[in-house]
Amino acid sequence: MRRPILAGNWKMYKTPLETTAFFEKFRPLVADATHADIVICPPFVNLPAAADATRGTNIEVGGQNLYWANEGAYTGEVSAGMLRAAGCQWVIVAHSERREYFGETEETAFKKLCAALDAGLKPIYCVGERLHEHESNQTHEVLGRQLRGCVGYLTPEQFRGITVAYEPVWAIGTGKVATPEIASAAHSFIRDYIRRQFGAGAAEACRILYGGSVKADNIGGLMAEDQIDGALVGGASLDPVSFASIVNF
Numbered sequence: 460m461r462r463p464i465l466a467g468n469w470k471m472y473k474t475p476l477e478t479t480a481f482f483e484k485f486r487p488l489v490a491d492a493t494h495a496d497i498v499i500c501p502p503f504v505n506l507p508a509a510a511d512a513t514r515g516t517n518i519e520v521g522g523q524n525l526y527w528a529n530e531g532a533y534t535g536e537v538s539a540g541m542l543r544a545a546g547c548q549w550v551i552v553a554h555s556e557r558r559e560y561f562g563e564t565e566e567t568a569f570k571k572l573c574a575a576l577d578a579g580l581k582p583i584y585c586v587g588e589r590l591h592e593h594e595s596n597q598t599h600e601v602l603g604r605q606l607r608g609c610v611g612y613l614t615p616e617q618f619r620g621i622t623v624a625y626e627p628v629w630a631i632g633t634g635k636v637a638t639p640e641i642a643s644a645a646h647s648f649i650r651d652y653i654r655r656q657f658g659a660g661a662a663e664a665c666r667i668l669y670g671g672s673v674k675a676d677n678i679g680g681l682m683a684e685d686q687i688d689g690a691l692v693g694g695a696s697l698d699p700v701s702f703a704s705i706v707n708f
């Protein structure tokens with residue numbers, strides 16, 4: 460049995476004060492949840508507030524991005540070690556918005572995964588096809604490329620440290636959630652790739668999350684699929700009540 464992960468990706472929303480207010484409400488709502496890893500990934504400037512508010516609780520904190528160097532003249536960037544020092548255990552890598560607006564590729568994602576693992580972070584590597592790729596049946600081709608070009612270069616030991624998130628771009632922020640069947644088929648494809656690359660044990664152990672318009676009213680159907688090990692949630696993670704209902708699916 461793989462332990463579920465329910466992760467919130469706040470994207471560029473909330474201030475430090477709003478972060479503190481979120482956790483005041485959220486903490487008691489998930490205090491009894493022992494069935495899953497609960498993760499919130501706020502904007503960088505909110506990490507201290509999130510770390511303070513979650514210390515000693517069952518909630519973990521993650522970054523939404525990182526740079527691969529340890530330190531240096533890289534204006535505007537944040538390293539894996541800095542994320543660790545700020546209280547992060549997790550980090551999202553190559554979210555589709557990073558690929559789309561900030562030119563991230565499989566190659567940069569690979570460097571980020573390595574840096575995150577070296578620093579002891581648990582990276583969540585995002586893959587997923589765009590609408591036109593979905594409509595022209597290229598999903599497997601796109602996922603194959605995103606996996607081979609990045610995960611394919613990890614050692615088996617590195618691979619054990621990562622989580623994969625399948626996030627079809629056409630489902631992100633659109634309200635169009637992938638059906639449990641569509642998501643499950645993509646997850647099976649990803650798990651098959653892992654089996655061929657790293658063996659049956661690694662494929663069985665790897666947690667694959669679904670992301671894209673996950674809400675309290677569709678999480679149950681998604682989690683009923685045994686290929687789906689959790690969710691990466693954008694919009695619905697901003698509200699403590701709605702994210703708590705997702706966690707307590």
Ligand code: PGA
Nearest residue numbers: 631632671672692693694
């Ligand atoms: P959404 O975003 O839940 O708002 O669709 C998911 C994501 O981008 O991680």
